[in-house]
Amino acid sequence: MSCGEFELIARYFDRATCSRRDVEKGIGDDCALLSVPEKQTLAISTDTLVCGVHFLRDIHPADLAYKALAVNLSDLAAMGADPAWLTLALTLPQVNESWLKAFSDSLFELLDYYNMQLVGGDTTRGPLSMTLGIHGLVPQGRALKRSGARIGDWIYVTGTLGDSAAGLALLQHHVKIDDPVAHEALIKRHLRPMPRVLQGQALRDLASSAIDLSDGLISDLGHILQASACGARLNLDALPLSEVVKQNFPAQQTLHWALSGGEDYELCFTVPEINRGALDVALGYHGVPYTCIGQIAPQSDGLTLLQNDRPVEINLKGFDHFGSR
Amino acid sequence: MSCGEFELIARYFDRATCSRRDVEKGIGDDCALLSVPEKQTLAISTDTLVCGVHFLRDIHPADLAYKALAVNLSDLAAMGADPAWLTLALTLPQVNESWLKAFSDSLFELLDYYNMQLVGGDTTRGPLSMTLGIHGLVPQGRALKRSGARIGDWIYVTGTLGDSAAGLALLQHHVKIDDPVAHEALIKRHLRPMPRVLQGQALRDLASSAIDLSDGLISDLGHILQASACGARLNLDALPLSEVVKQNFPAQQTLHWALSGGEDYELCFTVPEINRGALDVALGYHGVPYTCIGQIAPQSDGLTLLQNDRPVEINLKGFDHFGSR
Known part of the structure; x- marks a missing residue:
C-alpha cells in the first residue's frame, strides 16, 4: 500500500x-x-x-x-x-x-x-x-510559576528587550537602518530567539515567579501580577536595551518596543531580597545578562511606570490576536 | 489590561x-x-x-x-x-x-x-x-501496540464498518435514502463516533496488537501488518455491517465503505488462539459487538481478501491527505 x-x-x-x-x-x-x-x-x-x-x-x-x-x-x-x-x-x-x-x-x-x-x-x-x-x-515541587511573586521581590529580565520587535519592523520595512551588520543582528534576534532554558533551570528555588516574554513586558509582567495578586513599580530607565537598538532608533521607539514589542523570549522573573546573592552566583555562570528593572508592590498600587523616579503614563498594549491593536 | x-x-x-x-x-x-x-x-x-x-x-x-x-x-x-x-x-x-x-x-x-x-x-x-x-x-508494559501480531492470531473488529462513510456520503448528497430514521442514524455515526475506550482497556494482556480505524480497514490493518511484519487473510463475508447500511445500499457500495471508508473509529485488533476464551469474557460485558474477520498470515503471503473462501482482487485505497485518491 x-x-x-x-x-x-x-x-x-x-x-x-x-x-x-x-x-x-x-x-x-x-x-x-x-x-x-x-x-x-x-x-x-x-x-x-x-x-x-x-x-x-x-x-x-x-x-x-x-x-x-x-x-x-x-x-x-x-x-x-x-x-x-x-x-x-x-x-x-x-x-x-x-x-x-x-x-x-x-x-x-x-x-x-x-x-x-x-x-x-x-x-x-x-x-x-x-x-x-x-x-x-x-x-517535584520546584517548577517556577507565575503566582509566587510577593511584595518587595525584585523584578528581573534576562537579555535585552525590544530587539525582536525592531527586527520585525525591519523585515516589514516599517523602519530602516543603514548599517548592514546591525540590520542582520536585529533580524536574527527576531527570527532566531534564544530560549533561556538553562537560565530557567538555574532559577529553580531562587525565583519566586517567572514568565517568558512572548507578548511584551507589560502584558507578560501583567500575568505575573494577576496570578500573584500584586502590583509593581517598573523603572523604565533600567530596561536593558541593546547597543544596536539604542544607536539606531529614537528613545521613544525603543521604549515602546521594549515594553510592548513582544517575541523577545527573554525571561521575566521575581526574586526575594534574600535570594539576590544566590541569584548572582547562579546566573553569573551564564553568558546572558540579567537586569533588575523594578520591584513588586501591593496590588492596590497597580503597575507604576517610573522615569527619573517619577510616575509616567504610557499607553501600550501587548500583542493580542483578537483585540484591537 | x-x-x-x-x-x-x-x-x-x-x-x-x-x-x-x-x-x-x-x-x-x-x-x-x-x-x-x-x-x-x-x-x-x-x-x-x-x-x-x-x-x-x-x-x-x-x-x-x-x-x-x-x-x-x-x-x-x-x-x-x-x-x-x-x-x-x-x-x-x-x-x-x-x-x-x-x-x-x-x-x-x-x-x-x-x-x-x-x-x-x-x-x-x-x-x-x-x-x-x-x-x-x-x-507499565501493558499498552497495546501495532507490532505484536503473530502468524495464526485472529483478527477482530468492534462494532460495524462503513456507517461513517455512508453518513458522510449522505451529508455530501452523494447518495440518498428515503427512511429519515436510517438517514439520521448514519449521519450520527459519522458525526458522533463512539471511541472504544473501555474496550481498549479490556483488551490489555489479551490482544497481541491493536489500532483504531480512522483511515479505513485496509489501510489501518496494513499498519498492523507492516509493524508486525505479517500478512493476513481477510474474510470479506464476515465484515460486520449494520442493518441500516445493508438495507439501504448495494452490496458493492457497502463493501467499499467497510474496507476503505474511514472514520469508523472502531478498534481492529489481533488475538492469539489461546486468548479467545478470555476475550469473550472480557468483551462480553460490553454492549459493543466484536467480530472475527480473518487471521494473521506469513508476511510473504501479503494481504489476501477472501469471498466465498476464494481470493478476490479489489482496488481500494485508504484516505490519504496528500496521495491521489
Whole structure:
C-alpha cells in the first residue's frame, strides 16, 4: 500500500537521531509511550503558529522550524523545566520536498541540541500552520510559576528587550537602518530567539515567579501580577536595551518596543531580597545578562511606570490576536 | 489590561468542572504541571482537524468539538490507555461567541464523561482548524501496540464498518435514502463516533496488537501488518455491517465503505488462539459487538481478501491527505 502522507512523515520526521531511554514508543503507533521518572513532574505547553499571523509568508522554512520550537522551549524555560519530547502537527497547503527538508533539518538540529525526541504528530493538508506540543520534566515541587511573586521581590529580565520587535519592523520595512551588520543582528534576534532554558533551570528555588516574554513586558509582567495578586513599580530607565537598538532608533521607539514589542523570549522573573546573592552566583555562570528593572508592590498600587523616579503614563498594549491593536 | 484573547480563553475554556488530583497546575501558566503515577506509562497522541478537509464547513460546533475529542480518544483506546488530560490549540477566523459556547459546552460534556481535564492550549486567529493533544495513562508494559501480531492470531473488529462513510456520503448528497430514521442514524455515526475506550482497556494482556480505524480497514490493518511484519487473510463475508447500511445500499457500495471508508473509529485488533476464551469474557460485558474477520498470515503471503473462501482482487485505497485518491 503506497500512501503519500505516511511516506512523507516517515521520510522527513521519523529520524532516529536522538533515542531517549524514556521513550518506549515514539512515532509509528496510535500513541507515543513515555516514561516519567519518579519524583519528576511533567510540564507541557502548546503553541500554534499560523502563516500571516505568527510568521511572515516569505519566512525561510529553517527559520520557521527554529522559531516554532524555540517559542515552545521558552515556555519550558519559564517553568524551569528540562526539555524532553515534542509533538508536531503540521498543516501544509501542498507537499514541497525542499521546504520539508529545510524545515525538518532545522527542527532536528535544535531538537538534538536539547536532547529532545520528536515522538508524534500529524500531517494534514490545509492553510500553512503548525501546533507544537512540548513536554519537559522538572523535579517535584520546584517548577517556577507565575503566582509566587510577593511584595518587595525584585523584578528581573534576562537579555535585552525590544530587539525582536525592531527586527520585525525591519523585515516589514516599517523602519530602516543603514548599517548592514546591525540590520542582520536585529533580524536574527527576531527570527532566531534564544530560549533561556538553562537560565530557567538555574532559577529553580531562587525565583519566586517567572514568565517568558512572548507578548511584551507589560502584558507578560501583567500575568505575573494577576496570578500573584500584586502590583509593581517598573523603572523604565533600567530596561536593558541593546547597543544596536539604542544607536539606531529614537528613545521613544525603543521604549515602546521594549515594553510592548513582544517575541523577545527573554525571561521575566521575581526574586526575594534574600535570594539576590544566590541569584548572582547562579546566573553569573551564564553568558546572558540579567537586569533588575523594578520591584513588586501591593496590588492596590497597580503597575507604576517610573522615569527619573517619577510616575509616567504610557499607553501600550501587548500583542493580542483578537483585540484591537 | 484588557486583552480579548485571554478573556476569551478564560471565559469558555478555563472551567473547573473537573479537577483531577494529578493536575498540579492546569490552564493559566506557561506550562501545565502534571503528575504521572508510579508504574504508569504516559500515552500521548496529536490530531489536527482542518475545516474543509476533516470536517464540512457547515458542521455544528457541538458536533465538531465532540468529534475532535472522540478521534483523539480513539487513539488512546487503541493503546488500552485511560484518558487523563487534553490540550486544545484552536485557530479561529473570528470570535463568534455563540459558536464558542456551543463548541466548549460540547467539549466539556465529553471531557467530563471521561473524567478528563483541559490543561492547556492556545487560541489564535487564522483559518478554522484545531489540534488536540491527548494524554492518557496505561499500566507499565501493558499498552497495546501495532507490532505484536503473530502468524495464526485472529483478527477482530468492534462494532460495524462503513456507517461513517455512508453518513458522510449522505451529508455530501452523494447518495440518498428515503427512511429519515436510517438517514439520521448514519449521519450520527459519522458525526458522533463512539471511541472504544473501555474496550481498549479490556483488551490489555489479551490482544497481541491493536489500532483504531480512522483511515479505513485496509489501510489501518496494513499498519498492523507492516509493524508486525505479517500478512493476513481477510474474510470479506464476515465484515460486520449494520442493518441500516445493508438495507439501504448495494452490496458493492457497502463493501467499499467497510474496507476503505474511514472514520469508523472502531478498534481492529489481533488475538492469539489461546486468548479467545478470555476475550469473550472480557468483551462480553460490553454492549459493543466484536467480530472475527480473518487471521494473521506469513508476511510473504501479503494481504489476501477472501469471498466465498476464494481470493478476490479489489482496488481500494485508504484516505490519504496528500496521495491521489
